[in-house]
Amino acid sequence: MTRALSSTAFDATYARSDDAFGANAAISAYEGEVQRLVSDDVPMALMLVFAKRYPERSALGAYALSLPKEAADTPALYEDESLEALVPMLSLHFVDQVDAARREFAMSCADARQIVAKMSDEPALEDLEFAWAWSMVRSRAITFAVKKSGTDVIERKRCLVPVCDVLNHSPTSTSDDSDDGPNVSIESNDVGESIWKTTRDVAKGQALRWTYGELSNEEMWLWYGFVPSTPSHGDCSVVFNLPDTVFANGLNAVAKEDREETAALRRRLLERCGALGLNEGEELSFVLTMRGNPKVLGGIAGLMCCDADEVVAVAASAVIASNGGGDGSLFSFKPETRRRAGRYVAWLLTQVEAFVCGATDAEIAELERTAEAVGGEFAARFRTAKRLRTGAKSTFAAVQGVLTEESLLKNGSWIDDATKTLIST
Structure with a gap:
């Protein structure tokens, strides 16, 4: 299938310019009143609303009627009670992401209702009607990188591309x-x-x-x-936050034999890379992926676990790198340092997994019995949440595989590289 350059781009620009139903004027009037631009998702979703209401008058009429009849089953649109029942199985980061999406939807829906209210003789916009259109845009639009006409500026545009989006x-x-x-x-x-x-x-x-x-x-x-029916795959990732007190406490354990000068130098290096010295309430964010090593954590652990001579070598490399004289490559960790650093990361991730993956196996079994007893929509959503947890646990297991004693002693130089990257940025 080829999308010719002459094909209509059903994006936010098109949605704003196509005034067959009077939405364009209403959007402009509303934005003038509130003194801000509405999200691009609003005109695109309204474009689908009117295409479905009046298919014979819209270029997207047949397309709108061919789309799924129900909104996508995203937690951003769940009722509060349904979402709260699933929270014990979800990571704190994902709950935060869902909350942000729910706020985004609520604001978009409120804007859309006010816009439609400005359109003469147009029936009021129902929440379910907009939820369907909003979820179709978010789940079906394809993002293209487009060069802005007459410039070298690259814009990312979401477009509805009928046929290709099936x-x-x-x-x-x-x-x-x-x-x-x-x-x-x-x-x-x-x-x-x-x-x-x-x-x-x-x-x-x-x-x-x-x-x-x-x-x-x-x-x-x-x-x-x-969630894919096979939830363990190479695109799996896990996101979590940690306060710097985690590393401050860890440092007291793994580097407790430091002399005063070494301890001060090590701490400055950890502050340089952002692992220590955060403001109150700030946290560090980490991403684990099925594909690669936990480089940021490995680099921090390298700084925490290296011996006194290595601390001096790392500090010298950091000074040279900050003066534009190198990339931090003037040191190499001993095998024992790599082993200690990797095993510290392994221990830390064991603690993290307990709260990232939500409930315990026993609690999951109890929730599963409840879900199957309730049945219907809730049981289906529980199974989705369970697949989410399976993917997260697989990610932790894959990362732990590169943190074994054998792996670290055989292929642990990635910890050196991770540390060099941290001190060079």
């Missing part, structure tokens, strides 16, 4: 030989057209799948309304 998603890391892996890729040709093409034979009745990006399970559920 392609299903597969994680980027799923094997091409797998039945549920991507069998479609997207590329650009010499004139800038977007082309979707199959990468292997596709049997009759088999779904066409490309990838929406390297998206975590959390992102998939929040914006697309589902």
